[in-house]
Amino acid sequence: MLDWMNRFPQMNEETLRNLKRFIDDNFREFTRSYGAMIEGFFDPLRQMLIQAERLMLGMPWLLVLLIVGALAWAGSRSVRLMAASVLTLAAIGYFGMWEDTMRTIAMILVCTLVAICIGIPLGILMARSNRVQSGMNPVLDVMQTMPSFVYLIPVVMLLGIGRVAGMIAVVVYALPPIVRLTNLGVREVDREVIEAADAFGSSAWQKLWNVQLPLALPTIMAGVNQTIMMALAMVVIASMIGVQGLGQPVLRAISNQYFTLGLFNGFAIVGIAIIFDRISQAFGRRLQKHRGGMDV
Structure with missing residues (x-):
């Protein structure tokens, strides 16, 4: 024994x-x-990213500043936020990081769009079925707690080094917040409102499209905000597998001990994160006020 x-x-x-x-x-x-x-299945995503990069790199810098300023004003009605967003991007361009910044923004926009297109339907499905929610929660827990570097291993083995592998890794890493908060937002819709919609003979699709999603939109916007932040964090890590943008200079600075290169690009990443965070939060607050019947 x-x-x-x-x-x-x-x-x-x-x-x-x-x-x-x-x-x-x-x-x-x-x-x-x-x-x-x-x-080959993911080639349309690669083409989408290429076109987004061409669009961002092809736009005059003044037009980009105007668009960012307009988005900041539309979301917040704050001159301070609008000026801070424009000046931050202008400073990034002044220090010679404009092209890498535009590539990073293109990657974030495409990955966020893909995550939204996948995450919102999954969140709605979870909200409509307790069984689906019970099955999805462990998967989302694993996705949120898995170290970010681990996402790169299977993706690189499948697709090699390049844009597509990096995009998939970013989307998988950034997906859980939009799924969870869509589920939460739809489930938190007042039951009396749902009963009123039933009383008027609304179909399931009409209730979802005309009642539940509009009322859940502030919570969904919070999920979009978190998805953008996680996508930005993962874009830097994805530079290890060939994703172009601000992450590559940071990686090069670490490898060669270039202090100023890493510091400047790090500040650029922080600046973009703050811009995206403040603008998306501002839109979320405006939606919350609108839902509450307040004047905006």
């Missing part, structure tokens, strides 16, 4: 080693067999 107990850790270690080898070998074989097909 004692001899078997002494051998048990060795047997367990050998079993674990064989299991790891089995998983690695099968995943490697899967990538060899289906990697090209999967890459």
